[in-house]
Amino acid sequence: HENESSSSTFAFGFLILLIILIPIFSLHSSHPSLENLLVLTVATEQTDGFERFMRTAKEFNYTVKVLGLGKEWKGGDVARTVGGGQKVRWLKKELQKYKDRPELVILFVDSYDVIFASSPRELLWKFSRMGHRVVFSAEAFCWPNQKLSSKYPAVKNGKRFLNSGGFIGYAPDIIGIIQQWKQKDNDDDQLFYTNIYLDKVQRDDTGRGRVRVRNVAYDTLPIIIHGNGPTKLQLNYLGNYIPTAWTHDSGCGICDDDLFYLGDVPLPIVQVGVFIEQPTPFLEEFLERLVSQSYPTDRLRLFIHNNEVHHEPHIQRFWDRHRRRFPNARIVGPEENLEQAQARTMAVELCREDPTCDYYFSIDADVVLENPDTLRILIEENKQVIAPMLSRHGKLWSNFWGALSPEGFYARSEDYIDIVQGKRVGVWNVPYITQVYLIRGMTLRTRLAQIGLFSQQGQDPDMAFCRIVRDQGIFMFVSNRDVFGHLVSTSSYNISRLHPDMWQIFDNPMDWKEKYIHENYTKIFEDDKNTVEQPCPDVYWFPVLSDRMCDELVETMESYGQWSGGGHKDKRLAGGYENVPTVDIHMNQIDFEKEWLKFLKQYVAPVTEKLYPGYYTEARAVMNFVVRYRPNEQPLLRPHHDSSTFTINIALNNKGKDYQGGGCRFLRYDCRVESPRKGWSFLHPGRLTHYHEGLPTTQGTRYIAVSFVDP
Structure with a gap:
């Protein structure tokens, strides 16, 4: 996907060699003509670099207007320190001549260290394709004030920081920028442009950025996107961004839409299904966190399935302490010899068959919910199916997949790492969730009423559940808007020890x-x-x-x-x-x-x-x-x-x-x-x-x- 927001779209161009350009203002739909191109540069001396620049300009038939030739340079030693403001002053004076030329495209470039590599026609074609009114060149260093680097929008590809050595745009917009110059000749021109770029109001005159998808086969930007059959999952992925669902500038643009705020009215009744399917470290702490949620236990119905004899004493101690909180709880132990799919079906049925059950909350024993508001947060997100994002400490292993392979197993989506590491924050439509999730009770009694959720031949219960929910056209979301906790690893847990934790x-x-x-x-x-x-x-x-x-x-x-x-x-x-x-x-x-x-x-x-x-x-x-x-x-x-x-x-x-x-x-x-x-x-x-x-x-x-x- 591409982002039309001025702060986060970075495109390739041939302004100065093969540089990457930062778009400043958008959008302009018309295709500029060669007659409407003005090329400006500044040079006080005809150095070798200047002569090379002019030679390449002549070879491609550029007409260049040179400002300052033969005049005294008062802009400081820009090769060693800050400076260059004199260039902006000369530009400010020159551009007054073109304030009534809205169709004019102005290209400004330095001359001593610049060469042209292609024609004006290609330059204008690429500029028009970028769809922005002003585009600056970019570089790898935040000069001259590195403290401003944190204020720059993040980019996925290319260089991040503005470079004042080359920019192109329509005359009214360029003039609007240049007219703000009130500094001295030896002040820094790059800092001047940088401060304007970092001013979001000026940078983004279209308000909130929009995301577009590019059809790479035909190199087009579709207006309508149809994802049918097996491409539905890709459409779900794109829907996480298009048009304003998430952008680099604004983050999640729809996360606060349609929330269900829990007020002082009686809270929804939640059936909680707890599953201990394997030996799991820190189980006693896990059980205690169930009652430490900031949700009244009289609005919870508890079901526990324990498949491990090792954990029977832990559950018994928990039950001895908290049985009064859950008078209608049901505990199914290893003596029942239930398959995992059977146990999960049993828990879901308790909610599905109870018209007063508003939500079903499933949680496995390897989930550490450190956020006591988790249940409230998930309910307020107002989704049919939603999971809190959790990962193992310091690992990329999480409780969701961002994509599926053709065989229906794990595949890493382009945004998976950023979501797990919290670099992109939002509520994400994903094809697979596991270990902990919330389902709306009404969804269980309507769209999922006649369906076994955990049994499909040849698939584990988690894979079966996600496949069935997807097939019903129900979106599964994972939220990383809050820090919820993490997952514990069970791989090395040796219960032959007295205290394996x-x-x-x-x-x-x-x-x-x-x-x-x-x-x-x-x-x-x-x-x-x-x-x-x-x-x-x-x-x-x-x-x-x-x-x-x-x-x-x-x-x-x-x-x-x-x-x-x-x-x-x-x-x-x-x-x-x-x-x-x-x-x-x-x-x-x-x-x-x-x-x-x-x-x-x-x-x-x-x-x-x-x-x-x-x-x-x-x-x-x-x-x-x-x-x-x-x-x-x-x-x-x-x-x-x-x-x-x-x-x-x-x-x-x-x-x-x-x-x-x-x-x-x-x-x-x-x-x-x-x-x-x-x-x-x-x-x-x-x-x-x-x-x-x-x-x-x-x-x-x-x-x-x-x-x-x-x-």
């Missing part, structure tokens, strides 16, 4: 952080004086792990159970000898070292670099382990240095509740920290200065996680 720091880093990093961790970088404590010289104390992470790490270690004996001989070490032994389990014994090192690099290293300015760490650590202290096992640790540049020591349980005693003493300073806080870490130098000991645990069991960093 702990291993998701690589595949699902945002969810891992939310669950396992202390809620006050980010305050370290906002207000370290009130968040980070220094109980002893160069010993820092800060929050890093959540209670949940502490508990699950301890439970994982106890489930593994192979605690060391606390003796000096240790076959786990390269030398087989531990100088200061503890009763511990190494992270690599539970296959967690890679994840722990990622944690150190992502969350401990930034704190270290903030608290010890000038020291930069790669967070390398060979010794990463959980220590267990018990009065009858190993209650304390004798004075020692750590084999590290710095050490972290994270308390994994609560003093006074889980154990008595414990703590750490730094002998050089005779400084004790006797009340460790769960989830908080000590950070202190390991060698030379911070000789320390572990104080006796007198009752219960104390757990700490330790890493010797940068050994």
Whole structure:
């Protein structure tokens, strides 16, 4: 597609070699004649460049009027700095002669560094085909004020920034621009034109830009576009833009049309279908988000299909907490042995057969809805079928396809990446949506009343659903007007582990952080004086792990159970000898070292670099382990240095509740920290200065996680 808006259409021309031109004002339909072309240039000296310019002009029969020849140049050293305003002043004076020539086309070009490559006839033909009243040449650099670059409209192809060395347009429009010059001779001409171009009122005298489609086979701009049969999907794609649905200048031009605003009247009743079809990380958090939507639960009807035995305890805990909110909920477990298509049909039927059901909202367990207004937003968009746009963190994998292959599978549309990355924002008609979507209840009871939505031979339920909806001529939309959340990855989820979410720091880093990093961790970088404590010289104390992470790490270690004996001989070490032994389990014994090192690099290293300015760490650590202290096992640790540049020591349980005693003493300073806080870490130098000991645990069991960093 092409955009007729003056700010976002960029066409190719032969003004100056093969340059790309920026259209300023549109439109002019007549074809200018050769007699109505005036070529102007400025030259104070007949340099070699000027002679070359005139030679090429003569070869193509251009008639050039030269301004300033033999006069003193007062426009500054434009080869080195800003300047060139004298050219505009001369133009302003000269153009007064042509103010009554509306049919006249004026071409202005520099002369010292310009050659003609084709005829006036081709120049005028290409200018008229561009359909704009003024066209400037373009370049790759925003000169002379780079701060203005963000104000330029985006372009898909070619150069983006205005160049004052060449422009063409109709006399009234060129004169209208030039007459605004009131600066000095040594002021910058390019900045002058740039400021006019960036003034949208002047740039776009047609109001809102329109998008056109070009027929590349015949190189025409159709007035009517007919998309029948298999071309309907392409027509849907074009309809996302034509004529003013979306433009680079204005963004979405129709997104606020026909919205359905939810007022104070009773909200629509929504049947929610939840589908847990595979082992999915962070399921408990997913379930809690269902009740955190800013939508009253008395207007929701809940259906849950769980196909995984692993998730039965999670659902039971959720149900125990929230059963009163959903008195009519229906939960179907793995014992029912339902196929996915059957389960989805069962949920849809609950809405289809209930005349009070206004909407059906389908959501899969790998959807993270961080926006609590998602349901309200989708309802207010007032579409028959609509999905919120979601993608995996840092990936292009999303819950929609912008196009289909001839076989009906995924194909990448031209705008897919821009939509996923939020560079184009709107409500998009697409051929495929999955994982989360809203359907109007009336649509289920009318146009989709007698149709099985999820069963087609040889197709998965999501493919079948989209195919059936498309075949009924119902548009499916995806909205990225708001940030709704993201998708979690399930590919590496290993439910053979006791707490498999702990291993998701690589595949699902945002969810891992939310669950396992202390809620006050980010305050370290906002207000370290009130968040980070220094109980002893160069010993820092800060929050890093959540209670949940502490508990699950301890439970994982106890489930593994192979605690060391606390003796000096240790076959786990390269030398087989531990100088200061503890009763511990190494992270690599539970296959967690890679994840722990990622944690150190992502969350401990930034704190270290903030608290010890000038020291930069790669967070390398060979010794990463959980220590267990018990009065009858190993209650304390004798004075020692750590084999590290710095050490972290994270308390994994609560003093006074889980154990008595414990703590750490730094002998050089005779400084004790006797009340460790769960989830908080000590950070202190390991060698030379911070000789320390572990104080006796007198009752219960104390757990700490330790890493010797940068050994």
